[in-house]
Amino acid sequence: xxxxxxxxxxxxxxxxxxxxxxxxxxxxxxxxxxxxxxxxxxxxxxxxxxxxxxxxxxxxxxxxxxxxxxxxxxxxxxxxxxxxxxxxxxxxxxxxxxxxxxxxxxxxxxxxxxxxxxxxxxxxxxxxxxxxxxxxxxxxxxxxxxxxxxxxxxxxxxxxxxxxxxxxxxxxxxxxxxxxxxxxxxxxxxxxxxxxxxxxxxxxxxxxxxxxxxxxxxxxxxxxxxxxxxxxxxxxxxxxxxxxxxxxxxxxxxxxxxxxxxxxxxxxxxxxxxxxxxxxxxxxxxxxxxxxxxxxxxxxxxxxxxxxxxxxxxxxxxx
Amino acid sequence: xxxxxxxxxxxxxxxxxxxxxxxxxxxxxxxxxxxxxxxxxxxxxxxxxxxxxxxxxxxxxxxxxxxxxxxxxxxxxxxxxxxxxxxxxxxxxxxxxxxxxxxxxxxxxxxxxxxxxxxxxxxxxxxxxxxxxxxxxxxxxxxxxxxxxxxxxxxxxxxxxxxxxxxxxxxxxxxxxxxxxxxxxxxxxxxxxxxxxxxxxxxxxxxxxxxxxxxxxxxxxxxxxxxxxxxxxxxxxxxxxxxxxxxxxxxxxxxxxxxxxxxxxxxxxxxxxxxxxxxxxxxxxxxxxxxxxxxxxxxxxxxxxxxxxxxxxxxxxxx
Numbered sequence: 001x002x003x004x005x006x007x008x009x010x011x012x013x014x015x016x017x018x019x020x021x022x023x024x025x026x027x028x029x030x031x032x033x034x035x036x037x038x039x040x041x042x043x044x045x046x047x048x049x050x051x052x053x054x055x056x057x058x059x060x061x062x063x064x065x066x067x068x069x070x071x072x073x074x075x076x077x078x079x080x081x082x083x084x085x086x087x088x089x090x091x092x093x094x095x096x097x098x099x100x101x102x103x104x105x106x107x108x109x110x111x112x113x114x115x116x117x118x119x120x121x122x123x124x125x126x127x128x129x130x131x132x133x134x135x136x137x138x139x140x141x142x143x144x145x146x147x148x149x150x151x152x153x154x155x156x157x158x159x160x161x162x163x164x165x166x167x168x169x170x171x172x173x174x175x176x177x178x179x180x181x182x183x184x185x186x187x188x189x190x191x192x193x194x195x196x197x198x199x200x201x202x203x204x205x206x207x208x209x210x211x212x213x214x215x216x217x218x219x220x221x222x223x224x225x226x227x228x229x230x231x232x233x234x235x236x237x238x239x240x241x242x243x244x245x246x247x248x249x250x251x252x253x254x255x256x257x258x259x260x261x262x263x264x265x266x267x268x269x270x271x272x273x274x275x276x277x278x279x280x281x282x283x284x285x286x287x288x289x290x291x292x293x294x295x296x297x298x299x300x301x302x303x304x305x306x307x308x309x310x311x312x313x314x315x316x317x318x319x
Numbered sequence: 320x321x322x323x324x325x326x327x328x329x330x331x332x333x334x335x336x337x338x339x340x341x342x343x344x345x346x347x348x349x350x351x352x353x354x355x356x357x358x359x360x361x362x363x364x365x366x367x368x369x370x371x372x373x374x375x376x377x378x379x380x381x382x383x384x385x386x387x388x389x390x391x392x393x394x395x396x397x398x399x400x401x402x403x404x405x406x407x408x409x410x411x412x413x414x415x416x417x418x419x420x421x422x423x424x425x426x427x428x429x430x431x432x433x434x435x436x437x438x439x440x441x442x443x444x445x446x447x448x449x450x451x452x453x454x455x456x457x458x459x460x461x462x463x464x465x466x467x468x469x470x471x472x473x474x475x476x477x478x479x480x481x482x483x484x485x486x487x488x489x490x491x492x493x494x495x496x497x498x499x500x501x502x503x504x505x506x507x508x509x510x511x512x513x514x515x516x517x518x519x520x521x522x523x524x525x526x527x528x529x530x531x532x533x534x535x536x537x538x539x540x541x542x543x544x545x546x547x548x549x550x551x552x553x554x555x556x557x558x559x560x561x562x563x564x565x566x567x568x569x570x571x572x573x574x575x576x577x578x579x580x581x582x583x584x585x586x587x588x589x590x591x592x593x594x595x596x597x598x599x600x601x602x603x604x605x606x607x608x609x610x611x612x613x614x615x616x617x618x619x620x621x622x623x624x625x626x627x628x629x630x631x632x633x634x635x636x637x638x
Contacts (some may be wrong), residue, residue, distance in 0.1 A: 206525050240599065
């Protein structure tokens with residue numbers, strides 16, 4: 001019934017950090033880390049290893065940088081039970097020198113997020129991590145805006161020039177449907193022969209979990225999810241749904257349900273995520289959610305005047 | 320790009336009535352009716368035409384019975400622009416005599432909801448409606464609990480003994496995945512040759528919209544949705560997502576977005592619907608959402624103790 005090759009990556013703290021400038025308390029991160037380890041999920045991503053040259057430590061929390069001592073504090077005394085620790089580097093906002101040799105680090109995997117135009121930077125970061133002893137993936141963001149022939153060239157380069165474990169389809173704008181997921185997995189499979197394909201979906205159209213399942217059906221083996229879908233804007237594939245679908249007996253969803261009730265639900269007082277009409281519209285129109293986030297956060301009496309918001313979104317002369 | 324055969328049914332007031340005993344104000348129903356007519360959606364279902372012998376008018380609101388004078392009040396002065404009016408009868412809780420001849424009614428379609436075991440009652444009600452001049456469908460509820468050979472016999476009977484326009488797959492428990500949707504549409508197609516197939520999905524696993532799209536891909540042509548997913552428990556396929564996906568130029572999503580902001584969002588103060596862990600669990604476990612609804616409505620400090628709720632759900636000796 002289940003496919004043992006499948007690896008699940010919990011990126012609650014990393015992706016959720018886009019919604020709160022990576023300000024999570026140490027207690028919250030330890031609770032998430034402990035629950036994910038107990039659940040049998042393969043990887044847990046605790047934040048970005050981005051550069052303080054690009055992000056001010058005054059403006060961003062600890063989990064935007066994931067210094068080694070911070071990660072040690074987050075994981076100390078908790079049995080990982082086989083769950084590996086991941087951090088993400090943005091191809092255009094990270095420094096290879098911020099990555100220590102693996103033997104001096106608690107990190108197991110470094111995932112590099114990139115746009116197609118920055119793929120050479122991504123390859124440099126991924127190879128830097130590989131050389132220092134880490135597992136790596138390359139995650140191609142904003143995939144619904146990436147077209148031929150540049151996407152194919154990037155896939156070909158990643159295939160030939162890196163030892164990444166997986167190359168990801170990242171639907172940053174929540175714009176994909178099952179048919180576009182199928183199309184993209186098949187396209188990736190034409191170029192990526194020695195690596196796995198990964199999928200990371202957003203929930204603007206309530207399709208993050210459904211599209212992940214479609215990725216599985218087509219052969220994707222690296223699957224991202226977050227607790228209760230926590231993430232920027234409409235959020236992500238809820239990892240509790242994913243584990244229940246996958247049916248691998250090594251997974252146990254109960255620690256995840258427990259930490260959702262105790263740690264994630266209270267976060268709703270600080271972070272607003274999930275399906276709303278402004279996020280639905282940015283997904284349907286295949287746009288960055290930034291304007292929708294501003295609209296949702298603005299509050300006030302016009303917050304639910306969706307016709308006015310639609311007008312603003314679609315009259316922008318630059319679009 | 321679009322399939323002109325597809326008919327969309329808005330059942331916000333009918334399905335939402337399961338969450339509030341069909342107590343909607345006349346103003347709310349008129350606002351929904353007007354918006355759906357303006358949007359170009361094919362049918363709007365304003366409630367049940369169930370019997371006062373089974374439902375007390377003291378305990379249930381107007382939209383559980385949809386008396387003709389009530390429907391006239393709801394629709395008076397509003398241009399239907401081609402949108403047809405539907406009501407639903409439960410096969411085991413409705414009276415054929417409550418249906419007037421079509422020429423004395425504002426109703427265009429009567430949909431009969433049934434379990435497989437009650438299919439003979441459903442056929443009687445559907446044929447009663449057909450004889451009196453209405454369009455009809457038969458909607459098989461709790462489809463994830465219906466198995467061979469009874470489901471096949473029911474489909475065969477409906478095909479041979481009725482003039483229903485469509486036979487529905489109704490995923491009452493939100494338990495289906497894309498592969499089970501494909502399986503069921505194909506099974507229906509083996510028996511249902513002269514009628515359309517309809518789909519009605521619940522959102523326990525955030526799959527209501529995704530499964531509707533999968534139904535479309537396999538050939539289902541009657542599609543149910545509700546405004547912002549309003550409905551009992553986890554709710555339904557959000558009709559605004561469905562219209563945006565379908566791309567038929569006769570549809571206009573803006574009146575729907577407008578009424579969502581003005582009429583549906585305020586209802587959240589009285590009705591709690593949408594994805595929560597208790598509904599996710601009833602979907603994953605393929606159970607009626609009743610225990611989950613009780614848990615969600617109970618409130619209090621243990622509301623988010625999902626491990627305890629899981630224990631209660633799974634230790635019940637009758638399950």
